Amino acid sequence: MLWACILLPQLAMDGVQRHRANPDEPLVLLNGSPQRRVLQAVNPAARALGLKPGQSLTAAQALTRGFATAEYDCAAIERWQQFLAAWAYGFSAQVSLHYPRCLLLEVQSSLGLFGPWPRFEARLRAELSALAFQHRIAVAPNPAAARVLVNVGDGLMASDGQALMQMLAPLPVDRLGLSPAATTAFNRMGLRQLRQLLALPRDSLAKRFPAEVLRHLDTLSGQRPLALDFFVPADVFDTRIELNFEVESHQALLFPLRRLTADLAAYLACRDSGVQRFTLHLEHRAGADTQIPVGLLSAERDPGMLFELTRGRLEHQQLPAPVLAVRLEARELPVFTPQHQQLFDERPQQNQPWEQLRERLRARLGDDALHGLGARADHRPERAWINDSTSPLLLPCGPRPGWLLSEPQPLREASLRILSGPERIESGWWDGEDVRRDYYVVQTRAGQRGWAYRPVGSDGPLLLHGWFA
Amino acid sequence: MSSVVALDRLIDARRVWRGQVVSSPSGANFSTGHHFLDAALPGGGWPKAALSEVLTAAPGIGEMRLLWPTLASLTVSGERVVLISPPHLPYPQAWSDAGVDLRQLSIIQADGRDALWAAEQCLRSGSCGAVLSWLRQADDRSLRRLQVAAATGQTLAFAYRPQAEATNPSPAALRLVLDSQPAQLRVIKCRGGLPPARPLALAWH
Known part of the structure; x- marks a missing residue:
């Protein structure tokens, strides 16, 4: 060995x-009782000023104050x-x-x-x-x-x-x-x-x-072995940086934040795990800490990415009071699975994978701003979609428009041409949102093709529900 | 002159172009999926790594039918397509019927500057196959940013804008106007060739 x-x-x-x-x-580290402070360690700049370890603080201050x-x-x-x-x-x-x-x-x-x-x-x-x-x-x-x-x-x-x-x-x-x-x-x-x-x-x-x-x-x-206690890594990451002064701006928090995220990444690499959810605590002189939770969609451990994401969340946070210390706490450390990458990338300039981009967008625009699109097995148009890309399970049906209006609008136009219909959609009696409608494909005078309905039993204007885009 | 460069190569690379409509599409560009449009555009399709503008008068006149074949072929080959602040909800049934793989589709809801920022990030990252954006107010500078981002990330970029913008100049590589009455498509700008003089009849009706 x-x-x-x-x-x-x-x-x-x-x-x-x-x-x-x-x-x-120049920086010195002090030790000893409050009556007699002693210089324990000095950095090279302080050494150049003539300060030495073992000196008392009063002696050092007699030499220089800087x-x-x-x-x-x-x-x-x-x-x-x-x-x-x-x-x-x-x-x-x-x-x-x-x-x-x-x-x-x-x-x-x-x-x-x-x-x-x-x-x-x-x-x-x-x-x-x-x-x-x-x-x-x-x-x-x-x-x-x-x-x-x-x-x-x-x-x-x-x-x-x-x-x-x-x-x-x-x-x-x-x-x-x-x-x-x-x-x-x-x-x-x-x-x-x-x-x-x-x-x-x-x-x-x-x-x-x-x-x-x-x-x-x-x-x-080497004739006699030495019994050693081996290091066992900790189960959670919890590191705190105390700031030397009260920080009121986001900019000044970025430097300690970069250190914290780099340390977190180093810790994750040696545990071979990733982080999916962690909390940034901003400690104030009075009152509770400001907590900034950072959540990711999948486990990550790239230091640059963790920093960018936390920074995005931090910049959205209002600081209620000056910050005295920053603490980063990560308790859930799921297994990190690196993404598969193509050996021959079709696009050479692909410098940011989609997962990273997705986290970046979520960090700035909010968790709900980015979503997928999936179909649901329901005939009611307002319930036929879902904000999540699930595997599509589509019911066979008539023509459906490319755009669906979130709120149906009355179509008050005299020269509507009905191209096809009616197609009756009647569903939902079991969940209290009963729908009985006759849908028509219509064309306006301007040449737009729409999807409009009239509730069964009413003779009001057609309600526009989508556009055949 | 130390090196001799063949004229075809120059024309193919679109450094030199002739003042007449290129009759045979060279296939260097991304096919639109519509034969009549491919035949009219220099390079035979959407300009790769560039911004294309679609100017529409009103919703419901075929603005998505124009792009669905492109999106379908992109998503089926596993590329991601991002819609940035679309005007309405995409109806999954219709998009799926058009051949678009919904699992490769992402929608970003943002407005104003955030929408522009998101579009630029998506284009620049190079991890998307196409980025479609509906920009409410886009000026010349922001369009130029999108154009540069599309070139950096080698991504197809599409911007949907109102038809009133047709008179304003734009840095986009391709500008199409979609008319509803009569239903026709006009090319008002295409980089690398003269735009076709007469409007194209929409062949998908």
Whole structure:
């Protein structure tokens, strides 16, 4: 087995920064008690101003005032770890968060699908960069060794046990992930490299040091397996972005919305499911959230399409109050079946399939604006159609017009010519909408052909009910 | 002159046209399903990937019979046909009798700018075989947009408009006027050829 370890050196900072529009703005993350705020992490722009992690906030403010602050939020870091594990789950069935701020994934079994390791690695890096997370990647035959290699450098790879030992042997002892007490003890004894440790007799190591030292060394060399808790993806998608200020316009909501829908798409891809119904919550300072339900006709997971649709719904929504946070919640995740596509497309410019177009139209015009046409087995004209394309079940009948008027109109014209008829339609006594009519095909003086009726037993004017178009 | 281009090719591509009615339809266009109309139109049918206008005086004079054969052949071959804000309800029985596969038919109810937007989206997407629109107020600019969208999406576009618009210029590739009294069809503009001088008698009665 080959294990890749992806170290996320700036997870907290990346997690905060991806919600900010301008990544070049100096930003620090604060931690500690309200009396003594300490800088926990700084971004490169803030570092250029002379700010360092570990500084107190007062000291930093004495240096400069031109930086933004945010809370160092452990819960958020945990959420991001879960999110990234879900992303990595798309590449490997064995993903573990055993080490903090690290993703471990078994890659040997994925190589067949994602190509040789250099190509696979390039893809991982490209996707992580697109998600805006700093990362370092190393590969080793066992997870503990991969964790140690990623500490040392980026892009290291040991394909088998022998190569691994060659790479590990010159490493300094304090880089091995041993407990600080053991590291200090080794250093004081003049043992500076792993190679020197391995040269020592095992029984004396066991005698003179705690048991975990030998256990750790065995895990590194792969002689002892490491028990890992594997990641199990969540059943629902529920992500929230808190905005830094009160947003009153739709435009300003689009940036977090794009992030949310992209995250949703990433999540759906790794679960191999689609989404058919999800809700966008807009949280306000007071009062209930504004909820924007988004429904689709079939399960989808294309990020661009999800964004376009949600945007269409959002733009129709009146904001009752400024928005403080946006939350996207998707509970029903049906199976995604990709559409069949023709190998040789007749129309080369077909850039948007009908399903996408349909959702786009529905999002802007409303759910009811777009419908199909189907026939119903009923002789009454006003009941012979249905707003849904069902398989046609047509009764044999006389001539029927192409257009049906929704409301019959009286035909007050002296020179009507009756072309054929009458055809009696008598039906509906069972449901209270009894119809007894004699229908005629008529021609007006202007040459229009219409379909008109007169209720049986009345001698009023003919009522026009359709046009033979 | 480095290359020699055959004259037939130029004429077929309609880059050069002769000042007389093309007698033999070359079959490059989408057949209307009516022989008398195919014979009269350059290319032998509806211009592909372009806007055609049908100007009608009143409803009930054969405005759908003109298009039903086209819609029937499109829907039967699995192409989608979209009707945008039709003036009345399409009667399923009649449309089905005309050969239109109702499962491939979609109706969009919208008005004003939304109808135009929907028409443009449908045309541009390239996922529809034909888009029929009944535009209440369409100016030169919006028609031009439809024409460009039809060319982008390689889709047949039809716009139904009142006959009073016949005098106004239009960017459509083909303009037909449907008269009721007498029942006849006039071609007032067709790209790539001279419109036939005399009206065409409707041959489906």
